[in-house]
Amino acid sequence: EAQVTQNPRYLITVTGKKLTVTCSQNMNHEYMSWYRQDPGLGLRQIYYSMNVEVTDKGDVPEGYKVSRKEKRNFPLILESPSPNQTSLYFCASSAWSLGDETQYFGPGTRLLVL
Amino acid sequence: KQEVTQIPAALSVPEGENLVLNCSFTDSAIYNLQWFRQDPGKGLTSLLLIQSSQREQTSGRLNASLDKSSGRSTLYIAASQPGDSATYLCAAKTTTDSWGKLQFGAGTQVVVTP
Numbered sequence: 001e002a003q004v005t006q007n008p009r010y011l012i013t014v015t016g017k018k019l020t021v022t023c024s025q026n027m028n029h030e031y032m033s034w035y036r037q038d039p040g041l042g043l044r045q046i047y048y049s050m051n052v053e054v055t056d057k058g059d060v061p062e063g064y065k066v067s068r069k070e071k072r073n074f075p076l077i078l079e080s081p082s083p084n085q086t087s088l089y090f091c092a093s094s095a096w097s098l099g100d101e102t103q104y105f106g107p108g109t110r111l112l113v114l
Numbered sequence: 115k116q117e118v119t120q121i122p123a124a125l126s127v128p129e130g131e132n133l134v135l136n137c138s139f140t141d142s143a144i145y146n147l148q149w150f151r152q153d154p155g156k157g158l159t160s161l162l163l164i165q166s167s168q169r170e171q172t173s174g175r176l177n178a179s180l181d182k183s184s185g186r187s188t189l190y191i192a193a194s195q196p197g198d199s200a201t202y203l204c205a206a207k208t209t210t211d212s213w214g215k216l217q218f219g220a221g222t223q224v225v226v227t228p
Contacts, residue, residue: 004157031214042220043158043203050214058215090157101146101207103216105157 002027004106006091012112013081021076021109023091029104031096032074033058034066036087037108043090049074050096081113116141116208120219128227133191135222137204142182145207149178149189152201152221161202162189166209194226 004025013019025032033048035058045058049068063085065077074093078085091106117140127133137147146165150158162171162178164187170179175192191198203221211217 033214033216035218040220043205043218045216048214048216056212056214092158096213100163101148102160102163103148103150103158103205104160105150107157108155 002104004091004093004104006089006106006109008109009107010110012114014114015082016080019078019081019111021078021089021091021111023074023076023106024072025074025091025093025104026072027093027095027104028071029093029095030071031101032068032091032093033103034064034074034076035090035092036060036085037090038087046076046089081111083113085111086113087111116206116211116217118204118206118217118219120202120204120222122222123220124223124225126225126227127194129194129196131194133189133194133198133224133226135189135191135202135224137187137189137206137219139185139187139206139208139217141206141208141210142185143209144180144182145209147178147180147187147207148205148216149176149187150203150205152203154200158203194224196226196228199224199226 034046035043047066049055149161164180177190201221
């Protein structure tokens with residue numbers, strides 16, 4: 001089954017404790033992206049990757065890091081989480097090089113930073 | 115920077131009525147525009163993707179139109195059903211922006227009453 005998976009689905013942590021949210025897709029997509037969703041603000045793009053070792057900032061990259069060492073994985077790293085990073089996070093992927101840029105989303109990771 | 119707006123933020127209709135959802139964008143240099151559905155606590159599911167060269171796309175009871183000159187896209191859902199209750203989001207990819215960037219509207223929350 002074609003899918004995007006994220007782990008963990010729920011996470012409670014404390015300020016300053018480094019964490020990683022994993023994202024994996026099994027569709028051989030070149031493009032992957034991270035978003036955060038906050039009430040009243042909609043989805044905002046954090047980082048995206050056009051292919052392995054190619055990443056770029058979205059609209060709200062501050063406080064986040066990403067890496068793309070393999071095509072299927074695109075982890076989101078919070079080196080020193082703060083309460084304002086409490087949010088619902090989504091990973092997405094698409095096959096941009098084939099002309100069909102339909103985005104496929106993961107189920108989301110709900111993060112609470114105390 | 116592209117800005118995407120969806121008005122109204124919420125909408126309630128009786129079952130059987132046609133739904134009309136609006137999406138406005140400020141930069142007409144659209145590469146493509148995508149409509150998504152989001153159920154509570156879930157990820158986003160792509161409904162329709164319209165390329166800049168297309169005027170509309172159809173899938174079953176869904177029809178999405180794109181008018182770049184007026185900065186609008188409209189999603190029509192014919193003969194609404196209670197199962198259509200969800201939040202609908204549009205997202206625009208713009209040729210004047212970085213290739214991987216996607217701008218989302220805040221969404222319209224739809225309730226279809228039996």
